[in-house]
Amino acid sequence: MKFMKPKYLALFVAAAVSPVFAAVPGVPSLTNGNDKFAIVEVNQAAQDYNNLVKVHDGADVKVEWNMWSGDAPTSAKVLLDGKEVWSGAGSAAGSATFKVMKGGRYQEQVQLCNDSGCSTSASKLIIVADTDGSHLLPLTTTLQENNKAFAKHTDKVVAAYFPEWGVYDRNFTVDKIPVANLNHILYGFIPICGGDGINDSAKASGALESLKRACAGREDYTVAIHDPWAALQKPQQGVTGWDEPYKGNYGQLMAMKKANPNLKILPSVGGWTLSDPFFQMDNKVLRDRFVGSVKEFLKTWKVFDGVDIDWEFPGGGGENAKLGNPQTDKATYTALMHDLRAMLNELSAETGRTYELTTAIGAGKDKIEDVDYTNAQQYIDHIFLMSYDYYGAWSNTELGHQTALYGSSWNPATNYTTDNAVKAMLDQHVQPGKIVVGAAMYGRGWTGVHGYNGDNPFTGTATGPIAGTWEAGIVDYRVIANQMKGKPGWEYKYDAAAEAPYLFNKSTGELLSYDDARSVAAKGKYVLDKNLGGLFAWSVESDNGDILNAMNESLLGSGSSSDQPVVTNRAPVATAVDQAVTGPVTVTLDGSASSDPDGDALTYKWTQTAGATVAIANSTSAKASFSAPAVTANQTLAFRLTVTDAKGLSSTADVQVLNKAPKANQAPVVNPMEAITLEAGQTQSLHVQATDPDGDALTYSWSVPADMNASGTDTANVRITAPEVASEEHYTLSAMVSDGKTSVQSNVQVTVTPKAAAPADDVTPPADDVTPPADEVTPPSDEGSASSSCDNPVDANASKYAAWNASAVYNNGDIVSFDHLVWKAKYWTQGNQPGFASESWDLVSKVKFGWKADVVYNGGDTTTYEGSEYRAKWWTRGDNPAHSDVWVKEGAASDCK
Secondary structure, eight states, rough: HHHHHHHHHHHHHHHHHHHHTTTOBBEEEEOOOOEEEEEEEOTTOOSSSSHHHHSSSEEEEEEEHHHHHHHHOOOEEETTTTEEEEEEEEOOOEEEEEEEEEEEEEEEEEEEEEETTEEEEEOOEEEEEEHHHHHHHSOOOOOOTTTOSSSOOSSSSSEEEEEGGSSSSSSGGGGGGGGGGOSSEEEEEEOOOOOTTTTTTEEEEEHHHHHHHHHSOOOTBBOOOSIIIIIISBBBBTOOOTTTTOOOOHHHHHHHHHHTTTTTTEEEOOOTTGGGGGGGGTTHHHHHHHHHHHHHHHHHHHOOOOOEEEEEEEEEEEETTTOOOOHHHHHHHHHHHHHHHHHHHHHHHSSSSSOEEEEEEEEEEHHHHTHHHHHHGGGGGGGEEEOOOSOOOOOOOOOOOOSSSOOOSSSSTOOHHHHHHHHHHHHHOOOGGGEEEEEESEEEEESSOOOBTBGGGSSOSEEEEEEOOOOOTTEEEEIIIIIITTTOOOOOETTTTTTEEEEEEEEEEEEEEEOOOOHHHHHHHHHHHHOEEEEEEGGGGGOOOOHHHHHHHHTTTOOSSSSSSOOOOOOBOOOOOEEOOOOSSSEEEEEETTTOTTTTOEEEEEEEEEESSOOOOOOTTEEEEEEOOOOOSSSSEEEEEEETTTSOOEEEEEEEEOOOOOOOOOOOOOOOOOEEEEOOOOOOOEOOOOEOOOOOOOEEEEEETTTTEETTSSSSHHHHHHHHSSSEEEEEEEEEOOOOOOOOEEEEEEEOOOOOOOHHHHOOOOOSSSSOGGSSOOTHHHOOOOOOOSSEEGGGGGGGGGOOOOOSSSSSOOOEEEETEEEESOOOEEEOOOOTTSSSSEOSSOOOOOOOTTTTOOOOOOOEETTTTEEEEESSSOOOOOTOTTEEEEESSSSSS
16 A cells, blocks of 8 residues: 655645635626615605605615526625625525615615625616705706896895796796706795684685695694695606606705705795794794794705795784784794794704795885894894785775885885885894895786876776786786787886886776886896895796896896896706616617707717627717617616717716616506495496506406496596496406516406485476576586576586595596586596686586686686676686676676576
8 A cells, every 4th residue: 555645645635625616606686676765755645744754864775686606605795886885694695675874876786705706796776865856867957938148146145936836827847947047946835734713814715725635634833745746746857757756846956956056945934825823923832833843844855945934924914814913923023033043053053054044024114113123133044025016906096016116206105115115124224135125027907997197097096907817916927028018009118216117008907017127127236236135036937037137137237137148158968867678679878858058059979988898879969879688697888978069068977778687577566446336327437556567568458247337448447337226236347457478457346326316406406497498408418417596506417427535536537526516637636626616627517607706717708797798808717707808798698607
């Protein structure tokens, strides 16, 4: 037997135990799970603030991975932007959950390691949303209409109010705000919770019911969001995705702040119809509750830079004539400002941010003397002097300039002028730099002005308010400039003594007082001469750019609004977005959303910066493309878009394309449907809500019992009509949802009850309706028939439709019955009661009724009033036919309409 020498034996043993055949782990691939998380969660279906918002101290992020080859890992790490955020034991298939405390757009990777080394996955974009907008791409805006670009900007305040409701009839969303020419945006309005006896002023405008919904479950005297749809749920430019954490105005404001970090955005609390609770804040318990809720609000909505208090008005004179005590309110106002400033200082210490406290105040000397501004000013950064609404159609005998700088040429001693207001503030030793003068982006006016002296209509008497753009007596500046000034019948005049323009139509007696570029330029010069704080305007959605241009020009010392601003070239904005695809597929790189703030033509260049090399087609076009191959593991490719304007300035945008490995199909996810009960003959829409985890398009197929009429059985919404039954019957309907590969069925139970006997008073209608006009004997089956009196119209077909339910959700086209009439939903709505004044419902019933102040009439519509028939000349609401020239009297009425 031969023996191995010791040294060779040692070498053999060492070789046998050393990791000669060991390898690093295989490259992990990240699963296609959720990639959006939120520190502040928003319930996209909620209407009340308590259920709308859920605040966390951070976002719980979960990542899952698989490893298909290589040696087993012993440890794992998760990296965000290359920095380790989690570590733990390694496994071929694993997951990790960790908390991210700061919002942003992060590149996520998983790293698996063993003794031989580490393998790192391709990166995946995850979004951690927070209300500072750190997760959003900057909102790129362009100057529209007449808004001009300025080479430099004033260090004075240039502010404008943006009302929450501007996104509706005016269709003015945040992206249309000329933010380049503003340094402050005041968001109106944040309500203070409280129902009857606390917010009585909100009843007149119909705002109280929506306020009650928003404040359900919240303590009185705390703040909330009045319209969650407009604020956070409505898809708008830059925040359109179904899974976008914050949509609506707030989402756009966050993205706007991302693009304009020096912009100050303040929520304004109160306003004309929401100021009542302020009058009760002499009670320190209530005041402390309010101030605490404002702090909570600002901590939740980090996009805001402080708070604006619009109390209309300490001492009285607001919407609610029952409220106001000059002595009590004077002390309350100062205490409120003191407490708010103390709270903001605390918040600054906690966050490291600086917060502003501003206030909008009445400009009448009678209102200014009811506040101790001498003492209160120490707590306030800016005082927005509402130097408008001096005169208006609330009086037909006292006519005057609604926003004049000085006294009028015919009445120099008038109390209501901007100069008088500023002097009253200075008399209280208010620091001039805190006073911000107001400009009006609207006009106020009258109609039927007569009996005036000479050529001065302001010395006459009016018969009522001028036809307004949205409200009687008030006309948007955009309408004044585009549809009135310079048009036949309208005379433009300027009262140089008052620095106030006006329009007058002698044939109709229509008189309109407003601000224009010349009067705003005079205000700007006044601000500079007095060393005041700046200019602000109500409200930005009503301007075409003329007023805001004049604000900027005058504060720059241009001297006249006719001077053209100095314009310098600004760099373009490159815009492109990340994508996720599954190869093989042709991928389009789209930079067509790029823009130039000066409107210059752009050139484009696409280059690849990382990943497996691909050939880019049309690399010098806005839209380029490349072929992404099939892959067995996720692969990330990176590209850069460079856009250049005609003058050589350029900007870039970096994007990533994730080429995902194919995976097994995932079935659609179908939410359960709630059982419903219908009366025989009632019609109802059923909606099956489904999503597909893979993003596949879904198809729908409903199975409906043979004796139940149905339409839309191949859509997500089926409309059914309950059959006639002698006794209660139970039906099962099923919806089959398919992604083309897998189908999922969901059932819903429908109970049908016999039709209730008609009330006795419906059996025999009033005698004057027994024989209706011939053209209404057989109305269209979907429109109903008219009966009953003009004051209380009844549609006999209303009983065929399901009764409106305050807790039900209705979509566009859904039909219900309410108050003996048939109504159709205009868009998604819940809890909004059908009615003539409702914005959510259209009347379907062809019923007759006399003129109603809350009904909208369009040109050509007819109605009756006090025995006469009238025809509308144009759009109107609230204009009394007997006292407004929007109506033409046609003669005696034969019947109500």
